Amino acid sequence: MSTKVWQDLLYLQALNTSVTSPVNGMMLVENGELIEPDEAHWPYRTVLEAIRDGWRVIQFPNLALMTDESRTYALGCEFILERLRERH
Amino acid sequence: MRCYPMTKYARTFDCAPTLTDTQVLAFCKNGFLMLEGIVPDEINQRAATHCNDHPDGEPSAILCESWFMDNVICHPQASGAVRCLLGKDFGLPILMSNHRVKTPMPAQNWHRDGGSQFAFDLHYLQVFYYPEACSVEMGPTELLPGSHFLFAHSTYMGHYGSIRGSYRAAAPAGSIFITIYSIWHRRSASTVPGLRNLLKYNYFRTVAPQRDWVREDDFDFATADYALHGTPTFRQQFRDCSDSARLFLWLCGLSDQFHVLGGQSWPIPANRLGIPFGTPEGLIKR
Numbered sequence: 001m002s003t004k005v006w007q008d009l010l011y012l013q014a015l016n017t018s019v020t021s022p023v024n025g026m027m028l029v030e031n032g033e034l035i036e037p038d039e040a041h042w043p044y045r046t047v048l049e050a051i052r053d054g055w056r057v058i059q060f061p062n063l064a065l066m067t068d069e070s071r072t073y074a075l076g077c078e079f080i081l082e083r084l085r086e087r088h
Numbered sequence: 089m090r091c092y093p094m095t096k097y098a099r100t101f102d103c104a105p106t107l108t109d110t111q112v113l114a115f116c117k118n119g120f121l122m123l124e125g126i127v128p129d130e131i132n133q134r135a136a137t138h139c140n141d142h143p144d145g146e147p148s149a150i151l152c153e154s155w156f157m158d159n160v161i162c163h164p165q166a167s168g169a170v171r172c173l174l175g176k177d178f179g180l181p182i183l184m185s186n187h188r189v190k191t192p193m194p195a196q197n198w199h200r201d202g203g204s205q206f207a208f209d210l211h212y213l214q215v216f217y218y219p220e221a222c223s224v225e226m227g228p229t230e231l232l233p234g235s236h237f238l239f240a241h242s243t244y245m246g247h248y249g250s251i252r253g254s255y256r257a258a259a260p261a262g263s264i265f266i267t268i269y270s271i272w273h274r275r276s277a278s279t280v281p282g283l284r285n286l287l288k289y290n291y292f293r294t295v296a297p298q299r300d301w302v303r304e305d306d307f308d309f310a311t312a313d314y315a316l317h318g319t320p321t322f323r324q325q326f327r328d329c330s331d332s333a334r335l336f337l338w339l340c341g342l343s344d345q346f347h348v349l350g351g352q353s354w355p356i357p358a359n360r361l362g363i364p365f366g367t368p369e370g371l372i373k374r
Contacts, residue, residue: 011247015320024320027249036195036249036277071206073325074240075248 006032008083010055012047013075017061019047025075031085047079055081093095099180100294105177106168109299109307112339115173117316117332119271120255122186123165127262129160135219139186148184150287155156160217161289167266167291170213170291172301174267174338179292181215191227191278198232198251199242204270204297206239208334208343210293215270217287221261227278228258229265229286234316235272237323237331245272250251253319298341315357337368345370 013025026042028035037043044050051057061077107115115121127135138150150156151242161180170178201214222228224260232238232254249348256276257265267273268289303374314329314336321328331347334354337346353366363372 011249013248013251024322025246025248025251034194034249037248039252042250050371071239072237072327074238074244075251075322 010081012079016079092185093300100177102176105172105301107172108302109304113176114337118233120267122265142365174293175295181289185288196274197361198245224258225280230276309366
């Protein structure tokens with residue numbers, strides 16, 4: 001039986017670039033499904049909590065978006081994390 | 089029926105302003121204003137029937153109905169708020185959209201509507217009207233307070249999901265909410281079967297901005313609260329204050345006086361012993 005590897009993704013928008021910073025936004029791609037937990041049910045309060053649960057950071061906040069002091073770009077400090085799972 | 093005089097562009101309207109300084113400033117901070125249940129039930133029912141009889145996405149003919157114009161578009165509370173934000177003789181809608189959806193539906197992507205411009209002025213408003221009640225389960229419009237000050241292209245918002253501080257505009261029938269066009273919003277996820285009508289239309293400014301809404305005698309530009317409360321601002325600390333002050337001064341016709349010195353100066357909030365340094369000279373109460 002063949003085994004496929006699926007990639008789960010976790011988008012976390014944090015208050016600042018620290019992994020201990022509070023999370024202000026979240027989107028999860030798990031088992032090929034988009035999942036938006038209600039704020040009251042977010043599985044992680046910080047990026048570090050997600051890392052401790054096995055998520056790997058694949059993109060740190062893009063500092064290139066923060067070079068213009070006159071304009072605030074989007075939600076700010078975004079971490080993208082992945083977790084691989086085997087699917088039979 | 090009232091008279092809606094024609095200009096070269098569209099019908100215009102004027103009425104008594106209803107918002108105070110504090111309420112106009114709150115609109116600047118949040119980017120929207122909810123007026124719950126202001127339209128009479130009889131009108132809501134007629135509007136819902138009209139939507140069902142004209143189920144297309146742009147039922148603009150409803151703007152030819154005097155009962156709709158008088159009780160929705162020119163409703164004293166709604167048009168009074170528009171009057172404060174766009175000035176006298178504002179342009180009335182000539183296009184009606186209906187975001188009519190069969191529920192349940194997943195949430196839409198966050199977006200700013202096409203044509204949005206990142207700016208610290210206000211030349212038009214986007215307004216929404218629920219002819220029927222819209223509960224949280226029916227997928228009301230979700231708005232992100234203060235997001236009219238966050239620059240992003242809609243095509244780069246698609247991966248955002250649940251955002252702390254977002255506001256779901258669940259409201260009774262007859263509710264009207266007024267928004268800054270570029271505010272981030274989306275249809276939220278709905279979980280029950282049904283049909284949701286949501287009428288959307290724009291008003292336009294025809295005159296230069298000035299502070300001709302309901303003035304508060306004790307309103308003080310120097311010490312007014314320009315901060316966005318109760319939600320993350322997604323900006324650098326105190327940037328929310330300067331953003332809302334800049335827009336508020338523009339609405340007052342005082343944009344030439346706007347200047348932020350920096351540091352602990354105006355317009356950031358603090359327990360000071362005197363007038364904040366940096367307060368524009370022309371705004372200091374004598």
